[in-house]
Amino acid sequence: MAISNFTRRTVVGLIAAAGLAAPAAAEVDFSGKTIEWVIPFSETGGSAKWANFFAPLLSEALPGQPTVVVKFMPGAGSTKGANWFQEQSHDDGTLLFGTSGSTQFPYLLSDPRVRYEYNDWIPVMASGTGGVAYLNAEDGAKFDGSANALKDTNFIYGSQGATRLDLVPLLAWQMLGMNVEPVFGIKGRGDGRLMFERGEANIDYQTSSGYLGGSVPLVEAGQAVPMMTWGALDADGNIVRDPTFPDIPTFKEVCEATDGCETSGEAWDAWKAFFVAGFPVQKLAFLPGDTPQEVVDAYTAAFQTVTERGDFADISSKRVGKYPVFVGDGSKAALQTATNVDDDAKQYVLNWLKEAYGVELN
Amino acid sequence: MEVFATALPALGDAWGLILQPIVLGYLVLGVVMGLAVGVFPGLGGIAGLSLLLPFMFGMDPILGLALMIGMVAVVPTSDTFASVLMGIPGSSASQATVLDGFPMAKKGEAARALSAAFSSSLFGGLVGATFLTMFILIARPIVLAFGLPEMLMITILGLSMVAILAGRIPLKGVAAAGLGLMVGTIGEADAGGSLRMATYDIPYLTDGLKLVIVGLGIFAVPEIVSLLRQDRSIAKGASLGAGWLDGVKDWFANIWLSVRCSIIGVVVGVIPGLGGSVVDWIAYGHSVQSTKDKSNFGKGEVRGVIGPESSNNAKEGGGLVPTLLFGIPGSGSMAIFIGAVALLGSGDIEVGPSMLKDNLDITYSIVWLLALANVVGTILCIAASGGIAKLTTIRFTYLAPFLFMLISFAAFQSGQNFEDLLALFVIGLIGIFLRRFDWSRPAFLIGFVLSNPVEKFTNQAFQIASFRFRKSFGEGMEYVFSPIVIVLILVTVVSVILGIRQAKMIMAEGNVQAGTKRAPLIFLLVIMAYLIVALVNANMIPDYNMTDKIIPLVIGSVSLFCCVILLIQMMRRPEGDAIFADKEIAGEDATAPHGLWSTLAWFASLIAATWVVGFILALLGFLIAFFRIRAGASWQMTLILTACGIGFMCLMAGALNRDFPPGLLQDLVSLPWPLK
Known part of the structure; x- marks a missing residue:
């Protein structure tokens, strides 16, 4: 990554030197300025945690050490903030915008509220997470690496809504032939875990940090049994074991072991497309579309510096999980994987949402 | 242990x-x-x-x-x-x-x-x-x-x-x-x-x-x-009785x-x-x-x-x-x-x-x-x-x-x-x-x-x-x-x-005098109209989303039922019954020197002006106009109070890193904070 960055900056430098770019590449300096990092969520969610983690580090790494403040613009399931960002143009490079899977999914599903276009924006950083599904002790005893013995059990699951990130677990369980009834309307995965702990729900999933913080103690106490992770992507785009949970099989492995579950075909393609959009590239930071290249480079270099800190692996694993952080061209590639779902996959999911939950997005 | x-x-x-x-x-x-x-x-x-x-x-x-x-x-x-x-x-x-x-x-x-x-x-x-x-x-x-x-x-x-x-x-x-x-x-x-x-x-x-x-x-x-x-003043007679x-x-x-x-x-x-x-x-x-x-x-x-x-x-x-x-x-x-x-x-x-x-x-x-x-x-x-x-x-x-x-x-x-x-x-x-x-x-x-x-x-x-x-x-x-x-x-x-x-002994609004039928009746009818519209609206939600419609339907029906009984009571009872309570008939509101609508218009004007020129500019105009015209203050007093208000607002919002509502003006030209 460092090399490609270097190369690109050299190229940009050469072009500027050759006088092809009209203004001379001004030195970017943010001294005394305040950078606003706008998050289309409230102060309470995972995205707030993510931005608050990066903000002070970014402040140190940007030229001129500007103050970086996180601003919250919640509403309409994050589409309000994203629609607002779509209207913004480059001013002095002090506006940064963060999105999450909850912003990506409505975009992918053509939600009527979406008036934003990801391809208009310039990504500068992307990061991901993983997820773990687990069962209660009683049903967990029946789990043998395949879901074959779980097909006759009725499961209940506390869900935030079928069109949210919960789409990924719900579709996975359905592909395994499991009978999972979602109880909609909970406010966060923490509430879902509480429902599981009270015995009202008997299956649950958490993102990596939620699982490590709240569910591992349940597993240790024998009250929960991990079932599968969603996995992680390798460099070639294959699903491999999640590096944070190398001992837990992936959904792909469980699916292969389960009768009637296919790891090819339209259901699998659809699941994988939405998994990629929701987990390995869950959160992205953007600059407005018309931002000059030197400002983009300044941000890229700053995020690069952040990820190269000696203690980065250590502090980030505790706060946002140990998953790769993509910078510069890496974040562009990440954006491509996160926002390109082919029409068949999209249509499959839309049909499934309608048939299984009566959800129509228009 | x-x-x-x-x-x-x-x-x-x-x-x-x-x-x-x-x-x-x-x-x-x-x-x-x-x-x-x-x-x-x-x-x-x-x-x-x-x-x-x-x-x-x-x-x-x-x-x-x-x-x-x-x-x-x-x-x-x-x-x-x-x-x-x-x-x-x-x-x-x-x-x-x-x-x-x-x-x-x-x-x-x-x-x-x-x-x-x-x-x-x-x-x-x-x-x-x-x-x-x-x-x-x-x-x-x-x-x-x-x-x-x-x-x-x-x-x-x-x-x-x-x-x-x-x-x-x-x-x-x-x-x-x-x-x-x-x-x-x-x-x-x-x-x-x-x-x-x-x-x-x-x-x-x-x-x-x-x-x-x-x-x-x-x-x-x-x-x-x-x-x-x-x-x-808030305290009647502007005097403070019992102390801390x-x-x-x-x-x-x-x-x-x-x-x-x-x-x-x-x-x-x-x-x-x-x-x-x-x-x-x-x-x-x-x-x-x-x-x-x-x-x-x-x-x-x-x-x-x-x-x-x-x-x-x-x-x-x-x-x-x-x-x-x-x-x-x-x-x-x-x-x-x-x-x-x-x-x-x-x-x-x-x-x-x-x-x-x-x-x-x-x-x-x-x-x-x-x-x-x-x-x-x-x-x-x-x-x-x-x-x-x-x-x-x-x-x-x-x-x-x-x-x-x-x-x-x-x-x-x-x-x-x-x-x-x-x-x-x-x-x-x-x-x-x-x-x-x-x-x-x-x-x-x-x-x-x-x-x-x-x-x-x-x-x-x-x-x-x-x-x-x-x-x-x-x-x-x-x-x-x-x-x-x-x-x-x-x-x-x-x-x-x-x-x-x-409940009858606790009167949160004090002992409100009852008056003629017309005004309370109109208010009741407006509420009923809203409830009916809300009920029809909830009923249009398809049945597979029963979870989304059942509560509005049940609550709306119960409320509407209460309103219908109230309506019948209003028709049958004579004027002056407690059911026709109306603060504009007697008491502080009725004898107030200023009317409801003219007072409310001041608040409305602040909001309307905000829509046009943004909050801080609107507030500037609002405070000056209010102190001069409504309160009848001297120019000196007006300007001091206005400056205090704007200053306080900017200080707090600045410290807390908060924005003000922008107006049409801010869409056209970009202004520095706090005017933006």
Whole structure:
């Protein structure tokens, strides 16, 4: 990554030197300025945690050490903030915008509220997470690496809504032939875990940090049994074991072991497309579309510096999980994987949402 | 015993951590900052904490905790100023305080009300912390015993307080609560995402109305407008009666009430998912039921202040249990708190189930820092209350423009849309008419606050119950009728029966004279029209989304039924019957020198001007025009007051890093902050 960055900056430098770019590449300096990092969520969610983690580090790494403040613009399931960002143009490079899977999914599903276009924006950083599904002790005893013995059990699951990130677990369980009834309307995965702990729900999933913080103690106490992770992507785009949970099989492995579950075909393609959009590239930071290249480079270099800190692996694993952080061209590639779902996959999911939950997005 | 063997040393360690000069210094710093930002209704805790976040990174954990807890702890204390002095409910924790606190201020007893409230808060905070020190060790199984049916029953218990607050005509109270519930369902349904009384073309409505706006609109706007029309000071005759020492004595005379309400606060606060929305109403209901002479409630009964205020600080302590033990925040500020704790030190403190095992000393430090912050905050508040109470002797015309400024800004902060201001105006209008025709405003607010929990818990409990019943009948019954549920049902039934018998004596709006039929009848018909439209709208939701339509349909039908009976009664009863209560017939409003509409037009003009030139420029024009024309102040006075208002606004918003509502002008040209 460092090399490609270097190369690109050299190229940009050469072009500027050759006088092809009209203004001379001004030195970017943010001294005394305040950078606003706008998050289309409230102060309470995972995205707030993510931005608050990066903000002070970014402040140190940007030229001129500007103050970086996180601003919250919640509403309409994050589409309000994203629609607002779509209207913004480059001013002095002090506006940064963060999105999450909850912003990506409505975009992918053509939600009527979406008036934003990801391809208009310039990504500068992307990061991901993983997820773990687990069962209660009683049903967990029946789990043998395949879901074959779980097909006759009725499961209940506390869900935030079928069109949210919960789409990924719900579709996975359905592909395994499991009978999972979602109880909609909970406010966060923490509430879902509480429902599981009270015995009202008997299956649950958490993102990596939620699982490590709240569910591992349940597993240790024998009250929960991990079932599968969603996995992680390798460099070639294959699903491999999640590096944070190398001992837990992936959904792909469980699916292969389960009768009637296919790891090819339209259901699998659809699941994988939405998994990629929701987990390995869950959160992205953007600059407005018309931002000059030197400002983009300044941000890229700053995020690069952040990820190269000696203690980065250590502090980030505790706060946002140990998953790769993509910078510069890496974040562009990440954006491509996160926002390109082919029409068949999209249509499959839309049909499934309608048939299984009566959800129509228009 | 084994439990205590680990608890006592941890408690000792915790005090060792807390009682360092530097820690106490940070705590006091946090408290002072919390009091400063607590001035803004409905903003305090969250805004203040967000401001502190960047500094938490890598900070020594105990210092960071002291700073943050100092700030969070005083918000339910400091927003008492707004609710007692101005009738502005600062947060859901101080809504019930408005009912008797503000009438006391009007009687010239502001200092007494404030110091009674603060003493109760202080005491409640300490009772809460003591209780928690023991309870937190055994809390986990107890918290887990509160499933969805139990939470639904607590919500219904909260709703049953409507019976006490319904006013002279119980049917009107029920209808008002029903209307509040229906207004609460506006927007996208939690469960299936169907839209109720909203469209994607008006994105603002899809998120529903915010509590801050409804609280300000229902309580603050009508009072501000009414006082402004009368052109007097808040304290009648501009004189202050009982002082702050009387308030402390009042609290001491009612110490057992204070103890009971503190326990109510901490216990309800412990239950995750309910938060503070019901606590103060349950405490208020208990205060009413346990008072022999109920005739003063709603007119300035000090017990009506002591009860809710004892419970709301104790609740903060209780709210630590779900936050620390389960990692599930009980409120918005607790959610940021959790995030911030992860940034502290080397990031080793993980809020959640491991908290008791690995960090019991930190847990105890948090509990007692909270209690200590309460003490510091309360002492500062009591010290200030005598002076601040003098605000109630100022001619209200000089206060009103600042209050319009504050509530507009607070409303805008809740969603950062221009529509927030419009919503405030519209809800304010509803509040004005509810007040005028003696429809219970507390009942409306209780309905609104509990609308979402009622709907959510009903749907979820129903779904899980039917799941259990499918397994076996016995398992279903066991789930639905747990011992806790049965006890709660009994408490609710008793409270409703007592409430109905007592409701007639509690007149939150005073003794409102009845007048002609026409105006009250028109208001009733307008409400009925809204209910009918809402019912038709809910009925259009397809049946597979039954979870999204069932509550609006049932509640709407019940409310409409009440309204139909009211309509029949109105047709049959003679003019002058209590059912035709109308504040414009006799009393303060009727004899006020200024009219309703001309007064309201000032507020409307601020909003309209904001739409055109943005908030700060609009405010500049509004303040100058108001002081010159309405208040008749000299140019010198006008300019000084205007400068103070604008300066204060910019200072606070600048410090908290908040924006102002932009207007059309800002779309055309880009202006520097604060004009942008």
